[in-house]
Amino acid sequence: MSVPGRLLARAADPAIALGLGVAYVALLLGTSSDLGYARDEGFYFQAARSYGAWLDILLTNPQEALSRAVVDRYWAANNEHPALIKTLFALSHRYLFEKWQWFSTAGTAFRFPGMVLSGVAVAVTYAWGARAIGRLAGVVAAVLFAMMPRIFYHAHLDCFDLPVAAMWLLTSYAFWRSLDRGLGWAILTGVLYGLLLNTKHNSWLLPPALVAWFVIVRGQGLWRNFRVGRLAIPTSLLTMATIGPVVFYLLWPWIWNDTGRRLAAYVAFHMHHDYYNMEFLGRTYWKPPMPRGYAWLMTAATVPAVTLLLFVVGLSDSARHALSTRYRSWSQRVLGWLGRSLPPRAAASAEERQRFSTDVLWLLCILTSYAPWFSKNTPIFGGTKHWITAYPFMCLFAARAFVLVCEHASRSWPRLRQGILRHALGGGLAATVLAAPVAITLESHPWGLSAYTPLVGGAPGAATLGLNRTFWGYTTGSLAPYLNEHARPGAPVFIHDTAMQSWTQMVADGMLRSDLRGAWTIESSDLAVYHHEPHMRRVEQQIWMAYGTSSPAHVGTHHGVPVAWLYRR
DSSP, rough: OOOHHHHHHHHHHHHHHHHHHHHHHHHHHHHHTTTTOOOHHHHHHHHHHHHHHHHHHHOOHHHHHTTTHHHHHOOTTTTTSOHHHOOOOOOOIIIIIIOOOOOHHHHHHHHHHHHHHHHHHHHHHHHHHHTOOOOOHHHHHHHHTOOOOHHHHHHHSSHHHHHHHHHHHHHHHHHHHHHOOOOOHHHHHHHHHHHHHOOOGGGGGGHHHHHHHHHHHHHHHHHHHHHTTOOOHHHHHHHHHHHHHHHHHHHHHGGGGSSHHHHHHHHHHHOOOOOOOOTTEEEEEEEEOOOHHHHHHHHHHSHHHHHHHHHHHHHHHHHHHHHHTTTTTHHHHHHHHHHHHOOOOOOOOOHHHHHHHHHHHHHHHHHHHHGGOOOSOOOOOGGGGGGGGGHHHHHHHHHHHHHHHHHHHHHHHHHGSHHHHHOOOHHHHHHHHHHHHHHHHHHHOGGGOOOOOOOGGGGHHHHHHHHOOOOOTTHHHHHHHHHHSSOTTTEEEEESSSSSSHHHHHHHHHSOOOOOOSSSSSSTEEEEEEEGGGGGHHHHHHHHHTOOOOOOOOEETTTTTEEEEEEEE
């Protein structure tokens, strides 16, 4: 191959990864205007404004900005979460909205960093899939991840859930690359882990996954090397333990003062998080013990079935591969008890050892993401977003299954194995696999948390099963057109589960008329928003009594299922 040809081939994967990421961000931007602001977004808008004000002081008077009184005043806002993502929200708002006016609304500017990190997650999923499996498999993995209804919903938000999934994926990918690429990738892994720590508390679960990977992959040689004093720990684990905490500390001004007490308070907040009400199979849970089946059923009910099927097939094939290579002696022993045997074969190749190492890493990232849900005492306070870090790795296993499908198809149609026909076959199979997830996801917008897959009968089936219809009060956005058209001038609106900061931002951004006022109480309002959750029914009854009617003026529905409705006095 010529030099230009080699350069072109080398640039292909970064170009495809970038194209997928940019396309996803563009899709998110193009669909964000009709998605109301979730309750937590309002709190993060407020925190980002506070952090942005401190950054202004830092640029003009660094000595004053670094004083304890000023740091504490501006960084106390939302100090139960680390600072990195809210700082990015602040910078995006300050420069992309206020200074450069790239965005016409402040809310979109606040949301933009989360969208970019969502695009990064899509790009890295492709890059890992392409490097470990193949280019078309990487595309399939990336699109399967992007096209999950819950992923698509959270990717729009001024929140931490897709950012932490992106940072977890990026850190684990850098760790994987560091195993054969030297010190540079190891240092990058340490820096990225510091950024992950400063994103969300899910970060605490990644080191156990990597330590378990080290023990499993090194196997018997680990104990042998330990006994002779030759234990070679991956450099990236050491950089995560040293560089990571330093980056975490430097980028969170709140913990610069009274560090020990504030870190302890941060840990305690999440170890003893408030319990929220969550409907599951017709029962509202608000305290432990929680149903052990919650995470598994919600995954089955919200991830497209073809993605789940491919994941199971890909994981099964990886298990078969491990048993026939790494654990061949164990398999031979078990089969011997059954009167059978494995055919002789050569020792595992470097490629097979690499696959085993990669598969173990992906599987452990999935298991540790779900690990809290093995306990009955883990609080339900946000549903599927709490194991969202597992989904890219599930899609990578799904991509392995896609390759199997392509291989079986090519054996069935030998004439399609050559040239352009082979590529056409792969492209056609990819389109077949991706069609349903794309259609389901795009159609779910802007009802992301109300969306369920056909496996449980869609939104109607989920409502019949008693699965939660909505959360976070974001569906006020679906009622905005009716409010804008029918509310009298200056009408006070009871906003129910929507945070006042989120309502204010919707007014400021033009989603709602500027004269409409958010009301804290039903009695002081002319119109009342009601977001349906079973434990909220008493609120609806209070609206009936205050307004003298039990008939809503307007109902927001998804696939015919009432989700949010509006009452008029």
